[in-house]
Amino acid sequence: MSIGKTSATNGFDLRDFIVKYGFILVTVILFVWFASTEPTFRMQNTLFSMLKFTSVVAITGLGVTLTMVVGGLDLSVGAIAGLSVTLSAMTMVIYAQTGAIALLVVLLGGVLVGLFNAFLIVVLKIPDLLATLATMFTIMGLKLVPVDGQSVSSGLILRDGSVAPGKFTPGFLLIDRAYIGPVPLPVAIFFILAFVVWIFLTKTRWGRVMYAIGSNPEAARLAGVRVKRYRALAYALSGVFASIGGLILSSRIGQGDISAGNSLLLDAVAVSLVGTSVLGMARPNAWGTTLGAVLIGIVITGLTIKGFPYYAQDVVKGLVLLTALIFSFTLSRRKSRFVPAV
Amino acid sequence: MVSAVEVRNISMAFGTNQVLSGVDLTIDKGQTTALLGANGAGKSTLIKILSGVYSSFTGEILIDGKAVTIDSPTTAKLAGIETVHQRIDEGIIPGLTVAENLLFDKIVSGEIPRAVSLKTIVSEAEKIAGALDLNWNRSKLRNDVYELGIAEQQMLILARTLSRSPKLLILDEPTSALSIAESQNLFRFIKNLEEQGIAVLYVSHKLSELEQIAKKLVVMRDGKIRNEQSAPFSWDLALKEMLGQQELGERSNFKQVQGSGVILKLNNVQLFKESEPLNLEIKKKEVTGVIGLLGAGKTELAKVIYGADELISGSMDLEGQSYKPGHPSDAVRKDIYLVPEDRAAESMIPNWSISHIATLPFMGDFSARGIIKKIKEGIRGKELVQDLKVVTTSHEAIVDSLSGGNQQKVVVGRWLQSNPKLMILDEPFRGVDIGARRDISKRVRDLAATDVAVLVLASDVDEILDVADRVIVLVEGKVVMDVNAGETSKEKIVNKMSEVA
Numbered sequence: 001m002s003i004g005k006t007s008a009t010n011g012f013d014l015r016d017f018i019v020k021y022g023f024i025l026v027t028v029i030l031f032v033w034f035a036s037t038e039p040t041f042r043m044q045n046t047l048f049s050m051l052k053f054t055s056v057v058a059i060t061g062l063g064v065t066l067t068m069v070v071g072g073l074d075l076s077v078g079a080i081a082g083l084s085v086t087l088s089a090m091t092m093v094i095y096a097q098t099g100a101i102a103l104l105v106v107l108l109g110g111v112l113v114g115l116f117n118a119f120l121i122v123v124l125k126i127p128d129l130l131a132t133l134a135t136m137f138t139i140m141g142l143k144l145v146p147v148d149g150q151s152v153s154s155g156l157i158l159r160d161g162s163v164a165p166g167k168f169t170p171g172f173l174l175i176d177r178a179y180i181g182p183v184p185l186p187v188a189i190f191f192i193l194a195f196v197v198w199i200f201l202t203k204t205r206w207g208r209v210m211y212a213i214g215s216n217p218e219a220a221r222l223a224g225v226r227v228k229r230y231r232a233l234a235y236a237l238s239g240v241f242a243s244i245g246g247l248i249l250s251s252r253i254g255q256g257d258i259s260a261g262n263s264l265l266l267d268a269v270a271v272s273l274v275g276t277s278v279l280g281m282a283r284p285n286a287w288g289t290t291l292g293a294v295l296i297g298i299v300i301t302g303l304t305i306k307g308f309p310y311y312a313q314d315v316v317k318g319l320v321l322l323t324a325l326i327f328s329f330t331l332s333r334r335k336s337r338f339v340p341a342v
Numbered sequence: 343m344v345s346a347v348e349v350r351n352i353s354m355a356f357g358t359n360q361v362l363s364g365v366d367l368t369i370d371k372g373q374t375t376a377l378l379g380a381n382g383a384g385k386s387t388l389i390k391i392l393s394g395v396y397s398s399f400t401g402e403i404l405i406d407g408k409a410v411t412i413d414s415p416t417t418a419k420l421a422g423i424e425t426v427h428q429r430i431d432e433g434i435i436p437g438l439t440v441a442e443n444l445l446f447d448k449i450v451s452g453e454i455p456r457a458v459s460l461k462t463i464v465s466e467a468e469k470i471a472g473a474l475d476l477n478w479n480r481s482k483l484r485n486d487v488y489e490l491g492i493a494e495q496q497m498l499i500l501a502r503t504l505s506r507s508p509k510l511l512i513l514d515e516p517t518s519a520l521s522i523a524e525s526q527n528l529f530r531f532i533k534n535l536e537e538q539g540i541a542v543l544y545v546s547h548k549l550s551e552l553e554q555i556a557k558k559l560v561v562m563r564d565g566k567i568r569n570e571q572s573a574p575f576s577w578d579l580a581l582k583e584m585l586g587q588q589e590l591g592e593r594s595n596f597k598q599v600q601g602s603g604v605i606l607k608l609n610n611v612q613l614f615k616e617s618e619p620l621n622l623e624i625k626k627k628e629v630t631g632v633i634g635l636l637g638a639g640k641t642e643l644a645k646v647i648y649g650a651d652e653l654i655s656g657s658m659d660l661e662g663q664s665y666k667p668g669h670p671s672d673a674v675r676k677d678i679y680l681v682p683e684d685r686a687a688e689s690m691i692p693n694w695s696i697s698h699i700a701t702l703p704f705m706g707d708f709s710a711r712g713i714i715k716k717i718k719e720g721i722r723g724k725e726l727v728q729d730l731k732v733v734t735t736s737h738e739a740i741v742d743s744l745s746g747g748n749q750q751k752v753v754v755g756r757w758l759q760s761n762p763k764l765m766i767l768d769e770p771f772r773g774v775d776i777g778a779r780r781d782i783s784k785r786v787r788d789l790a791a792t793d794v795a796v797l798v799l800a801s802d803v804d805e806i807l808d809v810a811d812r813v814i815v816l817v818e819g820k821v822v823m824d825v826n827a828g829e830t831s832k833e834k835i836v837n838k839m840s841e842v843a
Contacts, residue, residue: 204712205705212702215691222650222688223703224674 019331020280023324027295034302041305048184052176054297055190056081056245056252060264061271061289062197063241068272068284069201070234071214072121072128076135077242078265080113082258084246086143088172089152089256096166103172106243106250113139114239118232132235136265144258152256168254175251186248190293193241198286210234211283242268270321271296277327296320345407346371346541347392347423347510352401354387361387362399362565369510374532374542376556378584380801384565385545389512392543393425394418405509422509426499428518433499434487441467441483444502460484474501475534493524500531504540511535512543517551518637522616529555547636548818549577549840577840585803585836596787598811598828601625605764605795606665606678611646611656613639617819619656624764624797629790631810631827632799633835639819640799641683644768647797648680649673674703677763681754681770683799685746689753696737696744697723700756707760722759730755731781747778754782764795771805783809803835815839 034041060077067074084106091102113135120131148159154167178185201207212220213227221227245268249260274295275288299320300313349367353360362384369375379385390396392403397413403421404410410421418425426433435443439460444467448454454463464483471478476497490498496516503511513532517525532542532555546552552559553575561569561583568583603626610619617639624630634640645651647658649667658665660676667673670680682688691699701708701719708719723737730751734744741749754770767786771779786809790796800806806813813830815823815838823830823838 203714205709205714206712208698208714209702209705212691212694215693216687218687219689219691220702222648222670222680222682224669224671225702226669226671 015331016280019277019327022327023274023278023291023295026323027291027298030295030302031298034298034305038302038305041302044182046301046305048182048187050297050301051187051190051294052184053301054293055184055186056249057264057267057271057296058190058290058293059193059248060242060245060268061275061293062193062286063238063245064268064272065197065275065284065286065289066201066210066234066241067128067238068276069207069210069214070231071217072231072234073132073269074117074235074238074242075129075132075265075269076113076117076139077238077245077268078261078263079136079140080110080239080242080261081246081249081264082261083109083113083139083143084243085250085253085260086147086152086256086258088247088250089168090146092168092172093152093154093156093164093166093256094147094158096164099169099172102169103247106247107240110239110241110243110246111236112239113243114236115232117239118235121235122228122232147256147258149258151258154255168251173251173254176248177251186252189244189248190290193244194286194290197289201286206230206233214283267296267317270317273321273328274324277324280327282328292324344371345369346405348402348404348407349388349392350402350404352388352391352399352403354391354396354399360565362391365401365562365565365567367560367567369541369543370558371509371541372536372539373557374536374544374555375558375560376552377543377545377560377562378547378552378580379562380584383562383584385562386514387565388562389425389514389543389545392418392423392510392512394423419506419508422507423512424503424506424508424510425512426496426503426514426516428515433502434495436486436488438487439463439483440478440485440487440490440498443487443498444470444483444505446502447506470501470505474504474531476501491524492519493521493527496520496528497531504535508540510541510543512545514545515547516544517546517548525551547638549635550818553577578837581836581840582833598826599628599790600811600826601628601630601795603627605661606647607659608647609657609659611643611658612654613642613646613819615654620819620821622814622821622824624795625812626793626795627790628811629786629796629798629809630812630814631806632797632814632816633801633803633806633839634799634816635801635839637818638801638816640801640816641768642819643816644680644682644766644797644799647673647764647766648678650680650682677761678766679703679757679760679762679764680766681757681768683768683772685749685753685773690741690749692742694741695723696727696732696734696739696741696752699741699752700726700737700759703756704760726752726755726759729759730785745775746773747775750774751778751782754785758785758789762789762794764797765789766797766799768799769801770798771800771802779805779808803832803839807832807835817841 040046060081064074064077087109088102088106091097091105092099117132117135120126121128154164156164158164176186180188209225210230212225213230217227246261253260271292272284272289274292276282276284278288278291281288296317299316303312303316345368347369349365352362352365354362365388377385387396391399394412394415394417402409403412405421412418412421435446441464442449445454445463464480467483468480516528520528535542544556557573559571559575559580560567561580563584563586569580571580604623605626606624608620608622610621612619632640632643642651646653649670649672697719700723708715720737726732727734727737732748732751734748741752750770754767757765770782786796786798798806798809807827810827813825813827813835814821815835817839822841
């Protein structure tokens, strides 16, 4: 009788190696290629601006990762980030409030939308993908109502003909522009949040339980786990992460651009999915999402420096995602169980 | 009686596992033959052979006395064998009307042209419904099929099946989703079919139904036909054959004790919407064994106590105080634990280690300010492996890599380690080898000796007699026997189980 870990072969198993380290290898190879052929790519500035560029996607992706851990998927994150941009602009420009209040309003908005998703999924029992899709459309439209469908920037003419009294405060603009030592603030936020999510998922009881829910919700329930509460928590956190992404985005643009965040959803979901394949874990995880975001950052920065047209970016992102999915589903011997059923 | 279908010397094996050996069966025209057998007796295999799902068997199938080749679902249908499975939703096509569903075969085959008015279809369907006494009017036939209740959906599938004029109709647990009134309706329908000369093979664990509808009873065990009877049936004999007649000498030796002190009291608890209310006291210091066939309400009883199912009616008292668990976590907090019936679906988390599975229900005890205490968790895993003699390389091993018996030790052991007050085990010995079964039994006995109440639920009489001090027999949601194990015998228990309502 064979007992214990499944057949450990002594020889080198190429398939296992590719599943485990393929992704990291691709990242390193691309990095070396760009760095050796493009001198500008090597500059510290370029590296940090690449990380800064990728931080919004990465932070939002970390939230998506949390929902994937409980067996769901939050499709409303792009819309939440977009809502955050509009909310922050409204608070500062139209209501002439401080940056700190804008920040609170945005985070509150993120929590509320996350809880609304949780309500749809946990209480009304709507499948995750469909519920968050509905939320996405609803808030994308809803955010346009108070601003009459216009982007909010200082000097905006309001409905009653008066000029909007406020503007983006210098403090708020610093969110994207400040540095901690040589590190841009968004990059620092990204790394801190990635670290926090990593600790949460791997070291705390809550993360452990969330993985149990994602793998076998019924077994988790019968082990006494309050499955609904944890799923609600995942969506609430996802809302908060998306609104933090939105804050950075808003600070970067410096105006309430109504189209902001539109392309974020696909990128955030993509980096989370890419993340599942890292180290052959075949499950959503903070490390993977971080690495996935960095990889996509490297690729896009590199290709831009090499002079590829902007529309090549989506093709490349698509191919990166496809490769990751092949690693997770086709090559991995572990059963992947992180994609929600509709 | 004229035979509709004869099965001669059918054998089949999956690898080295002989699932059917030399089965001979005659199913007569115009009457219902009941097929009875425990899980793994070979019933499903036999049905699947007859309906063309399995083709790698040896032996012969004769229809109207002539040998036929059945090697696919299509050839089975052509030969006149129709099967209605337990899961009726697989046969319903959502989004189509009742009439279209009724005539679906003809629409697919092109017998009814593709472009045809709903009116034509409805009037065609009306003829079929009328011929079968279904009393479905035109407006009902025009409705979306989802507006039918489960019983009516089942009738629809039956009607569709019958429109192909089968010689043999196989019904697999047809009443599992039906109310009593709906079941009676179904039986009238079956009588009607019998009058038309159709042979029916009826599979069910509900003896009262078989009593009511069948003229002939066939009992299977371990891939063989063990007993054949014509009505009136001796259920006693049938159940003995179904459950096996091992000598009681095999019983493990333990000193039977009588419990003292009621832990949990069930007052007028209903296990099914239409079952009689049940009263039960579960005591400390003894192992209470609950025996019942499939569908007798064992799992329902376990899950109601554990807070995993809602209480239909009645109330429970835990140590004299009202107990209303709204969620399994309420039960766990009160040290009431459950090892559920289906290990893979209800206990296991794929790719998790033994230690992680062990601590999942008690994460609060294995963490401080939320951070998991790895060392404490590892110790718990090691203790579990040692205590229950789990055969594994390490407590860090992935549970999927363990044998069924050792997986079971893990999911039982994780609760035993955490001081239960009431420990419920639903079919703890299913798919478990004899060694693991002994180890688990021993631990359960030891547990009861330490002032704990233990409730073991199983459908196998020997398994229960092997471990229980007190025996309760459930039949269709009702307690029909409640005695000390020492004062009863397998004979008497089987006798009670076969009591027909």
